[in-house]
Amino acid sequence: MLIVTVDEFKKMIRNNDERIEEVDIVTTGTCGIMSGTLGIFHIPFNEIFKRAEKIFLDNIEGKVGVCPNEYLGKVDALFYGEVGFLFKRLVRGEELEAKAIADGKVYRNIVNIDELPTAKMLGTRMAFKNYMAFTNLGEPVKTIFHRFELKRGEATFSGCGEINPLENMVIKSEKDIIGKKALLNGAEALILGFGTRSSLERPNIMISADMKEMDSYYLGGFYTSGGIEIYNTVAIAVDVREHREALMKLDKDIALPLVNIFGREIIDKGKYSEVWEDVDLRPKVHVERCKNCKSCVSEISCPTEAIKRENGKIKISEDCFGCGVCKICPYNVFEIKLGSICGIPIVCRQSDRKRALDLAKELKRRLKDETKENRDY
Incomplete structure (x- = not known):
């Protein structure tokens, strides 16, 4: 074969x-x-309580349910929304603080993914048969399709x-x-x-x-x-x-x-x-052009937190997504070819x-x- x-x-x-x-x-x-992503977790605690009213992982709130787990000190929960960095840390094996609120009392536990009896991901809308490109014909607007406000004459896809x-x-x-x-x-x-x-x-x-x-x-x-x-x-x-x-x-x-x-x-x-x-699928880094600015605009703006400065030197980790946002550097430290769509330059790849x-x-x-x-x- x-x-x-x-x-x-x-x-x-x-x-x-x-x-x-x-x-x-x-x-x-x-x-x-892939916005329609949720995590389904069974989270244990060290104390027994009737049933959780609220549930958090590192201060990100989830939804309690579906099973009540009454008087067990365990919580079934769904997490979705702004969970991208949370899920990455969890899969990476980091320890997170679990917090449940029940009958006005707060219960806490430190957990990692191996200590969660259940940790499933459900993608409700994944791998679209391709998608579309976006541009703006009006005033600048905040959008999930760009790191910054999308302006007239810009495109993302x-x-x-x-x-x-x-x-x-x-x-x-x-x-x-x-x-x-x-x-x-x-x-x-x-x-x-x-x-x-x-x-x-x-x-x-x-x-x-x-x-x-x-x-x-x-x-x-x-x-x-x-x-x-x-x-x-x-x-x-x-x-x-x-x-x-x-x-x-x-x-x-x-x-x-x-x-x-x-x-x-x-x-x-x-x-x-x-x-x-x-x-280019990844940016080229021209370290020699770096001015070691007090506040690095590319580091601050990186959508995946892939740009770091260590000992005064700029580096890109494997967390780089190739989105192209780092081109914002005024000294052209980061160089990446993104192409255009219908003559409109791409400013962010998703x-x-x-x-x-x-x-x-x-x-x-x-x-x-x-x-x-x-x-x-």
């Missing part, structure tokens, strides 16, 4: 490689802001284009995806069906996985001018025999609608090739092809290992 990653397969198409006929499985991936799993699949009904396996942030996941706001024209999936098996590299928080968002990474294996027609599409074949942030009416239609071809391709590569490795084990067995 020949298994290749989606970028390897697309290169075969571009190079008219005859070996493409031998490919059986293509591992696809996407990474981006989401979607991984030709490597997106659902873009590479022929989906005729929900039955085509229910029960299919995937990777969610490095953990084996199960696709539960279509997600919210899904349609056959623009499908997305509902997916679940155990957070204890996740790799913190693949998820995290993302600051926007409209609040904190969360990004996730999804990889799915696609059978060439079933989905060949969809797999043959390239970025130039995939529409990227440009819409007005107010009302979402379509202004123009571009292609994903405009924003993903001949661009999808990360590097992480998507990393997870697609990891899925290929696991599938090859499984194939080898089965053969040896």
